[in-house]
Amino acid sequence: MVNLFVRAVKVDLNQIRKMSGVAENLNSILAKVTAAYEGLPEESRPEKVPRLVAVSKTKPIELIIEAYNAGQRHFGENYIQEICEKSVNPELLEKCPDLKWHFIGNCQSNKVPPLMKCPNLCVVETVTSQKLASKLNNQAKSRDMMLSVMVQINTSGEENKNGLDETEGVQCGKFIKEQCANLNLLGLMTIGNLGNSLAANTKGENPDFTKLIEVRKKLSQEIGIKESDLELSMGMSNDFEEAIRYGSTNVRVGSSIFGARNYPAKPNPDSDPAKPNPDTVAQSMQNVSLDAEKK
Numbered sequence: 358m359v360n361l362f363v364r365a366v367k368v369d370l371n372q373i374r375k376m377s378g379v380a381e382n383l384n385s386i387l388a389k390v391t392a393a394y395e396g397l398p399e400e401s402r403p404e405k406v407p408r409l410v411a412v413s414k415t416k417p418i419e420l421i422i423e424a425y426n427a428g429q430r431h432f433g434e435n436y437i438q439e440i441c442e443k444s445v446n447p448e449l450l451e452k453c454p455d456l457k458w459h460f461i462g463n464c465q466s467n468k469v470p471p472l473m474k475c476p477n478l479c480v481v482e483t484v485t486s487q488k489l490a491s492k493l494n495n496q497a498k499s500r501d502m503m504l505s506v507m508v509q510i511n512t513s514g515e516e517n518k519n520g521l522d523e524t525e526g527v528q529c530g531k532f533i534k535e536q537c538a539n540l541n542l543l544g545l546m547t548i549g550n551l552g553n554s555l556a557a558n559t560k561g562e563n564p565d566f567t568k569l570i571e572v573r574k575k576l577s578q579e580i581g582i583k584e585s586d587l588e589l590s591m592g593m594s595n596d597f598e599e600a601i602r603y604g605s606t607n608v609r610v611g612s613s614i615f616g617a618r619n620y621p622a623k624p625n626p627d628s629d630p631a632k633p634n635p636d637t638v639a640q641s642m643q644n645v646s647l648d649a650e651k652k
Contacts, residue, residue, distance in 0.1 A: 379420050380427035382614045383411070386597075390608065393601040403585070403606050410459050412593075412611030414439060415618045418449050424614065425453040431479070433609050435462030437472055444475035461546075461609060463519050466492045473500065482507040482546040482590055482607075485519050487532045490540065497539035505543040506533065507590055508576075512568040513550035520547065523572050530576045542580075544588030544606070545573055551595065566591055566603040 387409060394406045412433040413421050421432060421443070434440035440460055443449060449456065457479035460472060464481065466489055472478070473496040484490050484506045497504045508530045511520030521529055526545065533542045549565030569591055577584045590607035592600025597608040612618060 379423040379615060382616075383424055383427050383429055386610055386613055389598055390601065393598040397602065401604065403604060405606070407601050407605055408607045410461070410590075410607060410609045411614050412461065412609050413443075413615060414462075414611065416615045418443060418446055420615050421449065421456075422452050425456060430455055431457045431459060433459040433461045433482075433611070435460075437462070437464065437468045440475055440478075441471050444477060450476065459609075464489060469493055469496055473497065473504075478504070480505045480507065480543060483509045483519065484529065484533070485509050485521055487529055490529065490533050490537055494533075494537035494540050503539055503541055505541040507544050507546040507588070508533070508542075509546045509548075510569055510572050512547045512565040512572075513553065515550060518548055523568070523575070526572050527576045527579055531579050534580045542587070544590060545569055545576070546590035546607075548593075549591060549596070563596070563599060563603065566600055566605070570604065 390407055390409055394402065408431055409429070410431045410433040411421075411424050411429050412435070413424075414433070414435045424432075434443065437460075440458060444458055456477050458475060458477050459480045459482055460478065461482045463485075464472060464483055466486075469489070469492040472481070473493070481493060481504065484493070485508075490506065493504060493506060508526050509520040510526045511518050511522060514522075520526075530542060530545070533540050547565055547569045549563065553563050553565050569589055573584055573587050573589060577587055588606040589600075589604055590609065591603070592598075592605045592608040594610050594613040597605070597610055600608055
């Protein structure tokens with residue numbers, strides 16, 4: 358039964374490879390990124406075309422490999438356990454040696470050690486406290502490495518979103534710059550309000566993007582560097598083109614590349630993880646049978 362279940366999973370993954378369209382989606386997004394960038398006035402245009410981070414949370418490694426083979430290198434993950442598992446996957450390590458991981462989810466201080474063990478960890482975009490920055494810095498120092506980080510700003514003021522307010526963000530950025538020798542302060546990041554993004558399509562102004570630009574200006578003055586030396590990570594599937602017009606240098610796009618996300622069911626604490634779930638096996642076999650009937 359277990360071997361049959363494994364074969365069923367392989368059938369499903371083979372179908373994913375054939376039907377995903379990840380490469381086509383990726384090329385379409387990259388074309389839009391370039392077009393939005395080239396549409397900016399030269400005097401306000403960043404030096405480089407914005408970096409595209411392909412958000413691969415909940416997606417199988419086969420889709421990551423497909424995007425990698427199409428030229429994508431930067432990938433974003435939201436969950437500590439998922440990035441820890443994917444980053445050490447033998448197939449990914451073999452087939453995607455230049456892959457660069459961005460962690461873009463909530464990170465508690467006690468989760469820093471496993472996160473820092475991830476091979477090819479490139480950027481932690483969601484630093485939300487000086488305590489977290491210190492933990493990352495200490496871990497980076499113990500590994501004799503430099504880690505790029507961004508300070509997350511809650512530009513919309515929503516209670517259900519992580520991030521610092523303007524004053525806290527500037528203080529945290531200054532702390533990283535002055536007291537965290539093994540951290541590279543790459544810039545600022547925000548997850549804006551979707552309503553603001555949709556309204557911007559008609560009103561032409563996004564207060565979240567404007568706020569992040571204001572925080573960058575204050576932080577650059579506080580630490581004595583040029584504004585352009587601090588990146589802006591803002592813009593997702595619904596608003597990345599608008600974000601680029603505001604000066605974003607790092608956009609995070611997931612569903613428009615990989616398709617809608619399928620969140621896994623929460624594990625049953627009473628079940629044995631070493632044993633296959635009979636219901637899952639039965640459902641998978643039923644799906645395979647239905648697929649076979651359609652052919």
